[in-house]
Amino acid sequence: MRLVILITGLLLTALSPAWGQDAAWAPAVPKASGEPHPEGNAYMRRWHMSMMKHDRDLTMYDGERGVNASIGECFECHAVKDEAGQPVTVADERHFCRSCHDYAAVKVDCFDCHRSTPEGFEEPPHQASLGRGILPTLPYSAQMAQVLEYLRASPTVTAEARE
Amino acid sequence: MTCTQKPAAPTRRDILKSGAAMATLQLAPGVTLMAFGGSEAQAAADAGKRWGLLIDAGKCAEGCSACVTACADENGWKGKGDAERDAQWIRKVTLKNKATGRTSELPVMCQHCESPPCVDVCPTGASFKRKDGIVLVDKHICIGCRYCMMACPFKARSFVHEPVTNQKTHAPRGVGTVEGCTLCVHRIDAGRIPACVEACAATGNGAMVFGDLRDPESEISRRLAEYPSLTLRPDLDLNQGVRYAEI
Numbered sequence: 001m002r003l004v005i006l007i008t009g010l011l012l013t014a015l016s017p018a019w020g021q022d023a024a025w026a027p028a029v030p031k032a033s034g035e036p037h038p039e040g041n042a043y044m045r046r047w048h049m050s051m052m053k054h055d056r057d058l059t060m061y062d063g064e065r066g067v068n069a070s071i072g073e074c075f076e077c078h079a080v081k082d083e084a085g086q087p088v089t090v091a092d093e094r095h096f097c098r099s100c101h102d103y104a105a106v107k108v109d110c111f112d113c114h115r116s117t118p119e120g121f122e123e124p125p126h127q128a129s130l131g132r133g134i135l136p137t138l139p140y141s142a143q144m145a146q147v148l149e150y151l152r153a154s155p156t157v158t159a160e161a162r163e
Numbered sequence: 164m165t166c167t168q169k170p171a172a173p174t175r176r177d178i179l180k181s182g183a184a185m186a187t188l189q190l191a192p193g194v195t196l197m198a199f200g201g202s203e204a205q206a207a208a209d210a211g212k213r214w215g216l217l218i219d220a221g222k223c224a225e226g227c228s229a230c231v232t233a234c235a236d237e238n239g240w241k242g243k244g245d246a247e248r249d250a251q252w253i254r255k256v257t258l259k260n261k262a263t264g265r266t267s268e269l270p271v272m273c274q275h276c277e278s279p280p281c282v283d284v285c286p287t288g289a290s291f292k293r294k295d296g297i298v299l300v301d302k303h304i305c306i307g308c309r310y311c312m313m314a315c316p317f318k319a320r321s322f323v324h325e326p327v328t329n330q331k332t333h334a335p336r337g338v339g340t341v342e343g344c345t346l347c348v349h350r351i352d353a354g355r356i357p358a359c360v361e362a363c364a365a366t367g368n369g370a371m372v373f374g375d376l377r378d379p380e381s382e383i384s385r386r387l388a389e390y391p392s393l394t395l396r397p398d399l400d401l402n403q404g405v406r407y408a409e410i
Contacts, residue, residue: 060301061293063208063352072332089328113302113337115330123329 027103030096034077045100071110075118089123090116207352210294213277214346214404215376216360217383217392220258220269221409222370228255230270230371233362237347238334240321250321250336252344253359258410267410270359270371273298273319273344274395275404281311281320289341296376296404297346307339316396319343346404376404 037044051069058064078096079087088095090111093102097116101108110116117123234253235241242249253272259265279298281290289305292298300311300320312320320343327337333349336342347357355361356373363371374383386392392408394401 056303060299061208061291063293063295063348065207065349065352112326113330113335113340115328115332115335119332 027100029099030078030080030094032077032096033079071114072119075116079118087117087121208294208297211377213296213376214351215275215296215374215383216346216357216405217372217374217386217408218269218405219370219372219408220267222368223268223270224366224368224370225266225268227268227366227368229362229366229368230359231255233358234272234344237331237350237358238336238345239329239331240334240336240342248324250323250342252319252321252342269407269410271317271319271395272359272405273315273346274317274401275344275346277402277404279401280314280316284310284314286310293348295351297348297351298343299345299348300341300343302335302337302340302342305340307341309341311341316399316401 039047048069052071055064055067055069056071058067059070074096075087080092080094080096080099082088082092082094090097092098095116097108097110115123231253238252240250240252242251253270255268256271258267258269275296275298277296279290279292281298282292284290286308287304287306289301289303290298290311291301307322309322312318312322320341322341323336323338325338330336334345347355347359350357360371360373363369372383372386374381376384376387378384379388386408387406390408392406393410394403394406
């Protein structure tokens with residue numbers, strides 16, 4: 001019976017014309033301000049990491065400060081604002097980078113050292129980075145607590161599966 | 164650098180460069196004259212230069228720590244008052260001649276050696292010397308082993324013990340990596356002088372001179388030729404970029 005439901009569900013999903021566009025299936029990418037990237041979003045999504053890695057070495061070893069793919073400039077346009085109208089740091093799950101990286105389960109350590117908000121904004125101290133360094137900080141453990149809470153509440157997870 | 168997979172389509176760099184060509188004049192690779200910025204030439208790291216500092220301890224005022232404050236503000240390393248763990252990119256040191264009782268004060272920071280011991284010992288290549296003589300840490304590959312801190316005769320490097328927030332865009336710093344004076348490399352690349360030198364001049368003491376040691380016409384070279392100076396621990400033969408007078 002379960003198998004029948006599963007197959008029916010899969011068929012319905014595959015036949016649905018909204019597959020791929022459905023908000024539940026894709027990460028919600030926050031809107032950015034400013035001019036769009038000349039290469040297009042698809043290029044940026046595929047290559048942003050290579051561009052930043054290439055240009056970081058140019059800046060660090062050769063002192064070229066006029067590079068285009070600098071992580072600091074990302075947040076000039078890609079700054080998500082909170083209720084108070086202040087940019088959120090990467091500790092907040094609404095942060096631009098996290099909207100995709102959480103979805104893809106790809107952790108980046110850029111923000112162990114780099115700031116995740118526009119230059120000049122005074123980050124509140126409680127918005128510590130994700131704490132992927134040596135000491136775990138509150139946001140990460142809070143996140144784990146949420147996951148555990150979800151697992152406990154979920155009726156689809158049986159007692160056996162949890163053990 | 165592994166960008167070989169990139170398609171041959173025009174990159175963001177090419178597109179923006181073509182647009183910017185109207186406003187700038189490419190003088191040589193890495194040297195661009197900005198048409199709207201007067202004669203200010205924006206230069207990247209230049210192998211023909213060797214940046215250095217001349218610190219006149221005779222002019223360094225007792226109790227003044229303008230350079231230290233300026234550095235902490237510029238690079239965002241202000242500590243929490245924990246002397247054992249706070250970062251120190253620059254510090255004031257007091258010397259006392261036990262025989263005569265004469266004291267002198269001087270700031271000590273990364274001495275930007277020509278043959279840096281920190282670079283020699285770094286197991287990952289994170290410690291490196293830029294073409295223009297500035298010694299830096301590539302924090303992308305620093306594993307925080309702190310060999311460089313042990314190797315440095317001047318205690319110029321610090322380890323970041325705790326997660327950091329609110330960094331400056333131009334001075335990234337984070338937990339588990341080693342850091343030190345960058346000679347304000349971001350300012351130098353923009354044609355400016357280091358924050359400590361600027362702050363020292365603003366106090367009126369003028370104890371610090373910054374410039375190109377390779378250029379005989381620069382102020383620092385002329386002063387070095389004019390009166391006696393020394394490097395700290397000259398016995399180590401490191402040929403530092405930072406030199407002292409009147410110690």
